[in-house]
Amino acid sequence: MSVLLVALLPVPPKLTGESSRSNETQRQINADSLRAVFDLVLAPLHYVSYEGMVMDCAHGKTLLCFPILSAWIADHAEHMSLHGIGIKSCPKCKVPCNELGGHPGEVYEVRGYAIYEEKARQLESAEARSTREYFRQMGMKIG
Numbered sequence: 001m002s003v004l005l006v007a008l009l010p011v012p013p014k015l016t017g018e019s020s021r022s023n024e025t026q027r028q029i030n031a032d033s034l035r036a037v038f039d040l041v042l043a044p045l046h047y048v049s050y051e052g053m054v055m056d057c058a059h060g061k062t063l064l065c066f067p068i069l070s071a072w073i074a075d076h077a078e079h080m081s082l083h084g085i086g087i088k089s090c091p092k093c094k095v096p097c098n099e100l101g102g103h104p105g106e107v108y109e110v111r112g113y114a115i116y117e118e119k120a121r122q123l124e125s126a127e128a129r130s131t132r133e134y135f136r137q138m139g140m141k142i143g
Contacts, residue, residue, distance in 0.1 A: 007041045009034060045069055089139030097139060 012029045015022045045067065052064045074082065079091040088097035093108040119134055 007037055009037055042069065086139040 010033050012026075012033050015026045015029075049066055049068050052066050054062050055065045055067075057063050076091075077087070079085070080087050080089070082091075085091055086097070088100065089095075090100065090108075091111070093110055095106075095108045099106070116135070
């Protein structure tokens, strides 16, 4: 693994005051500063992602490529919220909550989010009760 430092993120000076207005102003300044740095650092990728760039491929040919940078860093709680899963469930596999961390060598079935999406559509049909039960057994939160 290699790492390349692209930018140092600025830390705006703290505003004095304990009011909620100064806290909100501080958060806005921090967000604006971070956004400005990201805009500056990632600006060259914006053009290339739309117009493309000729790049050498591993098989020796040159191809028109459209590189897109994306990432999502989330802790367990954010994954649970993002995927609509109960806090005692795994976002990757169907391990029962009472077996979490219990059997490190055990392999569990991978969660099928495409299947979940189809089942969620059934919530609006006559099978709503059985569909809700299906999601409850999977450890998922369905509204």
